[in-house]
Amino acid sequence: MTGDYTPVTDSVVAAIPLVRDAASSVALEGVTKSYGAVPAIRDLTLEARAGELLVLLGPSGCGKTTALRLVAGLEDPTSGTVRIGDQVVNDVDPRDRDVAMVFQSYALYPHLSVARNIEFPLRSRQVPVAERRQLVATVAESLRLTPLLDRKPAQLSGGQRQRVALARAIVRRPRAFLMDEPLSNLDAQLRVEMRAELVELHTRLGITILYVTHDQVEAMTMGQRIAILNDGVLQQLDTPEAVYERPANAFVAGFIGSPSMNILRGRLVAQGDNFYAAVPGGRVALSLPLRRAVEERGLEKVVVGLRPEALSLDPQGTITGVVSLVEMIGHEQHVALRLVGGQLVWVRIGGEAARMRTGEDVTVAARGTVHLFDPENGVRIEVGSAEEPEHSTGSANAPERSTDNAEHSDP
Numbered sequence: 187m188t189g190d191y192t193p194v195t196d197s198v199v200a201a202i203p204l205v206r207d208a209a210s211s212v213a214l215e216g217v218t219k220s221y222g223a224v225p226a227i228r229d230l231t232l233e234a235r236a237g238e239l240l241v242l243l244g245p246s247g248c249g250k251t252t253a254l255r256l257v258a259g260l261e262d263p264t265s266g267t268v269r270i271g272d273q274v275v276n277d278v279d280p281r282d283r284d285v286a287m288v289f290q291s292y293a294l295y296p297h298l299s300v301a302r303n304i305e306f307p308l309r310s311r312q313v314p315v316a317e318r319r320q321l322v323a324t325v326a327e328s329l330r331l332t333p334l335l336d337r338k339p340a341q342l343s344g345g346q347r348q349r350v351a352l353a354r355a356i357v358r359r360p361r362a363f364l365m366d367e368p369l370s371n372l373d374a375q376l377r378v379e380m381r382a383e384l385v386e387l388h389t390r391l392g393i394t395i396l397y398v399t400h401d402q403v404e405a406m407t408m409g410q411r412i413a414i415l416n417d418g419v420l421q422q423l424d425t426p427e428a429v430y431e432r433p434a435n436a437f438v439a440g441f442i443g444s445p446s447m448n449i450l451r452g453r454l455v456a457q458g459d460n461f462y463a464a465v466p467g468g469r470v471a472l473s474l475p476l477r478r479a480v481e482e483r484g485l486e487k488v489v490v491g492l493r494p495e496a497l498s499l500d501p502q503g504t505i506t507g508v509v510s511l512v513e514m515i516g517h518e519q520h521v522a523l524r525l526v527g528g529q530l531v532w533v534r535i536g537g538e539a540a541r542m543r544t545g546e547d548v549t550v551a552a553r554g555t556v557h558l559f560d561p562e563n564g565v566r567i568e569v570g571s572a573e574e575p576e577h578s579t580g581s582a583n584a585p586e587r588s589t590d591n592a593e594h595s596d597p
Contacts, residue, residue, distance in 0.1 A: 209237040209394040210271035210361035212257055212285075217266030219252055219418075226252045228418040230266070234362070239388050239395045241409030243402060245441070249418035250398045254364050257396060259283050270361055286355035290367040292347045294339040294354075301326070301335040304353045311358075325353045329387075345376045352387070362394040369404065381408055402442055406430070414438050431555075436564035439491045439557060445520055445532035448497070450490045451561065454480060463490050463558075467525035468505035470552050475569040480558065488567070489559040494520065494534035496554025503551030507531060512542045523548065 213233040219226045227249045234240035242250040255261040256268055259280030268275050275283050286307075294303050301322055308318045326332045329349045339347055348368060355363055368384075369377045385408055388395055399405055405412050406426045414421045414429065414437075422434040433439035439447040452463030452470065461477040462469040470490050472480075480488055497505075507523030510530060517537045522530050533550055535542075542548070558567040 209392055211236045211238075211269075212240075212362045212394060212396055213267075213269040214253060214256065215267040215269060217253075217256060217263045217268065219249075219256060219261060220264045226418050227256070227263075230415075230418070230420055232413050232420060232423055234394055234396045236271075236394055237392045239385070239397060239408060239410050241405040241412045242396065242398045242415060243400070243405040243409075243412050243441075244415035244421075245400060248415040250400075250415050251366055252418075253415075254287075254366055254396060254398050257283075257362075258285055258287055258364055284358075284361045286358050286360040286363050288348075288351050288355050288363065288365045288368045290370045292339070292351045292371075294347060294350060296339050298338070299335065300331060300337050300339070300342070300350050303339070303350055304331075304357055307354060307358045321357050325357045328356075328390075329353050329383075343376075344372045345380055348372065348380060349383070352384075356387075356391070356393075362396065365395060365397045367399055368397075369399075370401075377404070384408065403444060406442070414441065416441075432566070433491070433557065434566055436489050436491065436559040439559070439566075443493060445494050445534070447557070448492045448494065448531045449559075450492070450529070450531070452488050452490045454486055454488060462504075463488055465490055465505070465525075466527045466529050467507050467523075467531075468503075470504065470556060472556065472558075476556065476558060476567075479567050479569050483560070483567070485560070487561045489561050489564065491557030491559060492531075492552055493554060494532040496552055496556070497531070497533045497550045498553050499533070499535060499539075499548060500551035501549055503549040505531070505552070506547065506549045509542045509544050509546045509548060512544065514541065521548075523550070 211233055214230050217230045218228055230249070230253060232240075242253060244250050252261060256263055257270070259275065259278065263276065270283060270285065295306065298306070304322050304325060305318055308321060313321075322335075323332070326335055329352060331346070331349055331353055334342065334346060334350075339350070342350065351368070369380050372380060381404060387393075397408065409426055411423060411425055412429050413423045416437050422429055422438050429438060429442055433442060433447070436449055440449050450465040450470075452465040455462055455464050455469070460471070461474075462471045470492070505525070507525045509521060510524040511522040513520040513522075515537065519535050519537060519539065519542065521533045521535060521542050523533060525531055559565060560567060
């Protein structure tokens with residue numbers, strides 16, 4: 187059968203492109219979705235720009251898959267507007283929305299060959315035979331599936347099956363792609379390879395992708411922007427760099443990063459010119475700009491955020507703990523310290539350092555960026571403004587923001 191789907195010439199590829207002339211944006215505008223009295227999505231506003239790879243990230247049950255199903259038309263919004271390109275699609279049937287979904291489970295037809303699986307959406311749309319074969323051959327060559335066209339899904343590896351599912355979506359030339367945790371069933375090495383292939387495919391074809399995952403490493407490495415959800419509410423929408431360096435609230439801070447940011451509750455203390463947050467196991471010195479920011483708000487307590495790389499082993503440090511766990515990654519060590527009161531704090535140190543021993547007493551110093559959050563609502567405390575930042579919890583529109591004026595504090 188492979189002979190019927192031989193790779194096509196460049197002229198044919200140009201005549202029948204794999205994607206439309208222009209990708210379409212996908213937008214949710216003030217969308218709420220409730221199941222009875224239980225809201226799954228609350229007043230969600232976000233847009234995947236035309237040609238953008240936007241990742242929806244969050245823990246299980248946060249509403250990210252529901253948002254994807256609303257775009258696909260598999261669910262109807264309780265209120266709000268769903269838009270694909272310039273078209274409002276609230277009342278448009280799923281099959282007429284012209285979007286392609288890629289699922290975690292591949293959803294391949296086991297009795298059909300790879301070629302027939304890829305071809306299936308074209309046959310259902312009664313695309314002429316010659317054009318079908320040209321498109322199947324072109325997309326198969328693009329995804330390195332040409333030698334596999336005669337095989338059945340059971341004869342393929344997990345990565346190959348996922349490429350077939352992608353090919354079946356691409357061959358339709360839809361307005362946008364909706365991907366629901368497509369790499370979750372793959373082993374660690376295959377996930378890394380498929381992440382690279384998806385990013386390369388997106389770059390090559392310039393397609394719009396709305397991508398759902400609970401894996402923050404996947405989100406940070408693939409997404410041009412990341413929308414972080416929790417309990418159906420948009421927490422932050424920004425670039426991976428901005429989300430990591432300037433998390434909008436304590437939830438985002440603790441969710442992004444591996445190991446994640448250390449979150450400590452602190453009491454503010456002023457001793458002459460010294461100003462610090464007393465935290466379990468010691469204290470964290472705060473800079474003058476941070477002091478002004480918390481004093482403007484009249485706060486007596488704060489939530490302190492420290493990335494593992496912001497802490498370093500130092501006998502003269504101000505935080506003490508007991509080594510509870512050492513993760514030897516190879517090029518670095520992730521050391522978990524048990525503080526007074528039982529909280530764990532993660533420290534990232536170089537792999538060349540002597541391996542820490544469980545039960546060892548150590549002292550660390552905070553030498554990197556110190557993040558502060560409001561203890562009541564978890565919103566980030568910005569230096570130089572007592573106003574609530576635009577990216578705070580529940581913000582519907584979270585525009586991109588710079589990483590200027592990062593808060594630093596010397597020990």
